[in-house]
Amino acid sequence: MPGKRISRSTVAMMAVLALAFLPAAQASAQTAPPQKPSPSPLPPVSSSLDNLLAKAAEYCRKLESSAFDFVCREEIRETIDPKLDATQKSLQLGPGSTNYTGPGASNYIGPTLVISTVRKIKRSFVYDYQCIRAGRAIREIRNELEENGKRKMVPNAELQTSIVVFGTALLAPVGLFGQRFQPGYDFTIAGRDEIDGTPVVIVDAKPKPGAPATRNLYGRSWIDPATGNILKIEWSEDRVGNFDVFAKRGEAFKRKPRLNIRSEFSAEKNGIRFPSRLSVEETYLKESGKAFVRSKTEVVYKDFKFFTVEFEVHD
Secondary structure (H helix, E strand, O other): OOOOOOOOOOOOOOOOOOOOOOOOOOOOOOOOOOOOOOOOOOOOOOOHHHHHHHHHHHHHHHHHHEEEEEEEEEEEEEEEEOOOHHHHHHHHHHHOOOOOOOOOOOOOOOOOOOEEEOOOEEEEEEEEEEEEOOOOOEEEEEEEEEEEEEEEEEEOOOOOOOOOOOOOHHHOHHHHHOOOOOHEEEEEEEEEEEEEEEEEEEEEEEOOOOOOOOOOOOOEEEEEEOOEEEEEEOOOOOOOOOOHHHHHHHHHHHOOEEEEEEEOOOOOOOEEEEEEEEEEEEEEEEEEEEEEEEEEHHHHHHHHEEEEEEEEEOO
């Protein structure tokens, strides 16, 4: 919001990419065919696990103590395959039933025959997402702009997705790497990777046996060892809110439910990483391991406009 003061401790980080284009060499009978350059290995990671966790804790401290106002465009695409739902409804009708009128179903004349043709459901929503943070309080406002590709203006709209989407993904890393939460987890380095040119360390986190139960999520994280910034997290499904909904579906489908949840944090302002993408995949597994994907939800945050990003520094 115009006029808000930016703290002296705010550190602006800018990166300028320069692209150089080399002219193609003239072909010659004596010139050997060009060879593809071998990929350069990732630079070694010098940080130990303890140092990495200390940097991540410091990043979470800064994240918790920050105050920020921003707006962005929130684009949601959801695909649902109700094939198993329709099959389950057909089985529940029992012999002799001819009145099933579920989605995509058509009754065939006869005492016991029900034919069901089910199509995938595709939905999309676009919101103007506003987030205001002061202290530990977060205020979120969504104004709906589009639904299924058609313009629509709904002030103070509710999310209409049918699966788990958490709006306060911004602070999610704190419950995992915040200094007061780290003692409840066992951390191990699972490998190294690279995200958008940044070398990262992959860290697995699991609750310690006997640790006090919390509602915080946990999982596998991609951390920049130079800054402690968390760039991506793949969450475990164990502590997802309302997971009993998926468990009941699994019982009905006679399959094991599994949720794949991934958060990416590529938008950056003054050393704070903001959610850029959230994906949720709802899958049900047979005993053989064959998977049926019931739904996919993709959320993209883009076109950020920041009004304030500042944090307090305590001596």
